[in-house]
Amino acid sequence: MYRPAVAAWTKQTLQDHFFKEAKKQGYVSRAAYKLLEIQKKHKIIRPGAKVLDLGCVPGAWLQVACQQLGPRDRGGLVLGVDLQEVKVPARFCDDRVKVLQADARLLTPEVLLEFTSDGFDAIVSDMLQFTSGVNDVELSLDLAGTALNVATGCYYDMYGEQFEQQVGFRHSGFLRPGGNLVMKVYEGSGTTEFIKSMQPYFTKVARMRVEASRSMSREFYAVGLGRKAPGVHGGGGSGKAKR
Numbered sequence: 001m002y003r004p005a006v007a008a009w010t011k012q013t014l015q016d017h018f019f020k021e022a023k024k025q026g027y028v029s030r031a032a033y034k035l036l037e038i039q040k041k042h043k044i045i046r047p048g049a050k051v052l053d054l055g056c057v058p059g060a061w062l063q064v065a066c067q068q069l070g071p072r073d074r075g076g077l078v079l080g081v082d083l084q085e086v087k088v089p090a091r092f093c094d095d096r097v098k099v100l101q102a103d104a105r106l107l108t109p110e111v112l113l114e115f116t117s118d119g120f121d122a123i124v125s126d127m128l129q130f131t132s133g134v135n136d137v138e139l140s141l142d143l144a145g146t147a148l149n150v151a152t153g154c155y156y157d158m159y160g161e162q163f164e165q166q167v168g169f170r171h172s173g174f175l176r177p178g179g180n181l182v183m184k185v186y187e188g189s190g191t192t193e194f195i196k197s198m199q200p201y202f203t204k205v206a207r208m209r210v211e212a213s214r215s216m217s218r219e220f221y222a223v224g225l226g227r228k229a230p231g232v233h234g235g236g237g238s239g240k241a242k243r
């Protein structure tokens with residue numbers, strides 16, 4: 001009888017814990033703990049990696065991603081993109097963190113080529129549109145579909161031809177073979193199909209709910225591990241990425 005109440009209490013306590021812990025540790029938001037948990041389980045970002053962070057404001061994932069790059073002499077890059085103005089947090093970020101104020105849905109290969117000529121080792125998307133909650137599942141799939149498209153060139157067919165014409169990554173995308181992809185998704189109609197659409201492109205696909213998500217939230221993270229070389233999967237592109 002008491003279990004639901006106890007579970008809610010435990011979750012609330014954990015959330016307060018993440019908020020307080022973020023402040024104490026110098027992360028700009030509790031979102032840091034979401035990526036830290038995903039990283040702990042799946043080792044998304046390796047030392048010296050090139051990372052694309054879509055929807056990066058206020059910057060907690062930039063902080064965590066930069067920490068994972070290891071010492072400065074290992075190299076690496078974290079490119080943060082957001083609709084809003086992006087300020088790079090001083091704590092945990094160094095000059096390997098670059099930012100761009102842009103709509104990820106309108107990113108072009110030419111823009112990304114200014115930051116990397118050979119793609120990214122990891123692409124993470126925590127993009128979220130603030131809404132009344134009416135069609136948030138659909139909006140989350142739109143944004144996750146954008147991240148999947150940037151990563152692999154896979155066109156996730158939600159809006160038909162009109163959407164397809166807006167994007168420029170229809171061939172192989174910007175995620176290197178062996179690279180990893182993380183996308184925030186809201187559970188609901190269409191999410192199972194979305195996860196299925198990832199499968200041809202990755203060695204392993206997983207869904208992950210994280211402790212730091214708010215208790216009422218339907219969010220989870222779709223994780224694609226070990227991108228297959230373009231041409232190995234069923235859809236889009238062959239040989240070298242056409243960007």
Ligand SMILES: C[S@@+](CC[C@H](N)C(=O)[O-])C[C@H]1O[C@@H](n2cnc3c(N)ncnc32)[C@H](O)[C@@H]1O
Binds near residue numbers: 082
């Ligand atoms: C939950 S916040 C991200 C938090 C971030 N991961 C962090 O650690 O601080 C979601 C972000 O997605 C951004 N966003 C939403 N739609 C976007 C789009 N189409 N292109 C780029 N950014 C977008 C929002 O502006 C917002 O800053």
